[in-house]
Amino acid sequence: MPYDRSTRDRAHGRAHDREHDREHSRSRSRGRDRGQVAIEYLGFIPVLMLLAMAVIQTGLVAYAAQQAGTAARAGARAASLGMSAQQGCREAVSASLSGRTSCTEARGGDTVTVTATVRIPSIIPLWDPIGDAHKTATMPLDH
Template sequence: MPARRGGRDDRGQVAIEFVGTVPLILLLVAAVWECVLIGYAFSLAGNAADEAARAGAVHGPAACQAAAEEHIGAAWGPKAVCVQSGDIIRARVTLGVPVFFPGLDFGEIDGTGGAALEKEAE
């Protein structure tokens, strides 16, 4: 039988530390997930703007909105605006960022793209 030290022992210390650190770890995971959502929103907005500009260059500015919304789900709240300036179609896609915690607001993320008009050969 091992000799006992006088005073308190440290049984249960690991359980107490585990209970104390789990909420911090979960909070960190949630913060990382929100950062992933924001980065993914930037990627989606840029891709949708490029696709919208390309569709606008080939089929006219009317096809721009449909092309932007084709690649993005409704949860992102996409809004696309296409403008023709000279021989270039410029598209701007705005997305709302879904938040992991209700009550947070990160605003909107914009993506821009442009493409040269494509004219049919006569």
């Protein structure tokens, strides 16, 4: 039987056409999905922003507590030497928190106890419900 080249070419052509159609449909679906990842990232950005703000606010709380401890020790040291506890407190904290710091002293026998209060700053403007950091230090009076 003679070899019919046209039958083989037609069969090969149909297979080639089917493969071409599959690739074409895949590339069309890829084209439709092309911006999907960008849209998903845009939806995730608010979550990342809230997380970043929470981390920063937590850092501010820790920093205010550390500064309150420093202020209480400095105020107690100043009061034990006969100086103003309030002035010692304000000089001990950073400039950004000195206006947010107050100290009270209580003398009892041979000691002085100073309680420093630092109002915790908020990173959200016009919203300050965070509260205060309180630390206490006691020192013996210097005679």
